[in-house]
Amino acid sequence: MTGPREPRAADPPRLVRPYVVTGGRTAAAGPTLALDATIRALTDGRELDLTSGPEPRRIVQLCTVPVSVAELAARMMLPIGVMRVLVGDLDAVGAIDVVVAPTETATDTGLLERLLDGIRAL
Amino acid sequence: MASALFDRATRAPVVPVAMKIVVAGGFAVGKTTFVGSISEIEPLRTEAEMTVESLGVDNPGPVEGKRGTTVAMDFGRITIGADMVLYLFGTPGQDRFWFLWDELVRGAVGGVVLVDTRRIEDCFPAVDYFEGTGLPFVVAVNLFDGASTHHPREVREALSIPANVPIVLCDARRRTHVQETLVLLVESALRRAEGVA
Numbered sequence A: 001m002t003g004p005r006e007p008r009a010a011d012p013p014r015l016v017r018p019y020v021v022t023g024g025r026t027a028a029a030g031p032t033l034a035l036d037a038t039i040r041a042l043t044d045g046r047e048l049d050l051t052s053g054p055e056p057r058r059i060v061q062l063c064t065v066p067v068s069v070a071e072l073a074a075r076m077m078l079p080i081g082v083m084r085v086l087v088g089d090l091d092a093v094g095a096i097d098v099v100v101a102p103t104e105t106a107t108d109t110g111l112l113e114r115l116l117d118g119i120r121a122l
Numbered sequence B: 001m002a003s004a005l006f007d008r009a010t011r012a013p014v015v016p017v018a019m020k021i022v023v024a025g026g027f028a029v030g031k032t033t034f035v036g037s038i039s040e041i042e043p044l045r046t047e048a049e050m051t052v053e054s055l056g057v058d059n060p061g062p063v064e065g066k067r068g069t070t071v072a073m074d075f076g077r078i079t080i081g082a083d084m085v086l087y088l089f090g091t092p093g094q095d096r097f098w099f100l101w102d103e104l105v106r107g108a109v110g111g112v113v114l115v116d117t118r119r120i121e122d123c124f125p126a127v128d129y130f131e132g133t134g135l136p137f138v139v140a141v142n143l144f145d146g147a148s149t150h151h152p153r154e155v156r157e158a159l160s161i162p163a164n165v166p167i168v169l170c171d172a173r174r175r176t177h178v179q180e181t182l183v184l185l186v187e188s189a190l191r192r193a194e195g196v197a
Helices: A018-022 A055-062 A069-075 A080-092 A103-107 A109-120 B031-038 B098-105 B117-133 B152-159 B175-193
Strands: A038-041 A096-099 B017-025 B044-051 B068-081 B084-090 B110-115 B137-142 B167-170
Touching (some): A055 A069, A069 B044, A080 A096, A103 B175, A109 B175, B017 B031, B110 B117, B137 B152
Parallel strands (some): B017 B084
Antiparallel strands (some): A038 A096, B068 B084
16 A cells, blocks of 8 residues: 655655755745746756755756756755745746746646547546 | 747747646545556655744644744646646645645646545545635545445535536546546536536
8 A cells, every 4th residue: 555655764864954055045036936837947057156056057957858846846855945946046047947837727628628638548 | 839849949848738636635545646546757745844833723832933844745747748748736634734725726627536435524624625716626535445335426425515526436546547537527627617517
């Protein structure tokens, strides 16, 4: 039985407190990013300032193929709040592009029909 | 609608349309199993941090000021095509994180409420929540080993589920069951969008 997985003792402990990588900032400059906002890299990340850590470049490398904010956070084992700050920084310097699906997406009959066909074809 | 995989001018990948379905239900009802049965990636766990102040209820006692706590959510991904991706978000198991639900359901196609008939009352908050938001949802009765099978009609009566909300028996471990549950939900959302239901 694979029930909901609770944090286990075997999970690697964080070596630093999470908001150290944001310089202590807990809020991004722009509006709060949706968990399913899609991030894609616009550069290869080589030009980034890494004085506060390797995370910004890692993010850019992970989103050369578009990826959601939630998935980025999980892959880098960073809380969503930290990821939002870092993504906001990268957006501000033009290293990434942030695409937020408009809420009307969920009620667009054309998109829903394609989604339905897609799920049936899985 | 973007159909090309790459933007002609920049050669950067075009971002697929992101669709989202929320999987809710009581604690340990099988949400992660449900997501994992159909997700093309292992269900990923992400953490949202918040302060105890924002929890409202369940004040932990004489702790003054803010104290960080963490709530975990699971999610999965299904690529529908080159230009569409579906995300499945499992809600945090604890009912008190309602404000996170508000964020999770914003822009969602709809919700799946998983029910364990041995603890049917655990799903009441989720059912109430989706009814309150007006979001399309389906009720999926998870078929656990050893749990007696209830007829969907009994569950509908027990939960006072209106007729336009589909109820389905679903073994969350079986991909085809999960697939059929998602089909029912999107059909329901489509009827709603077309103004039929």
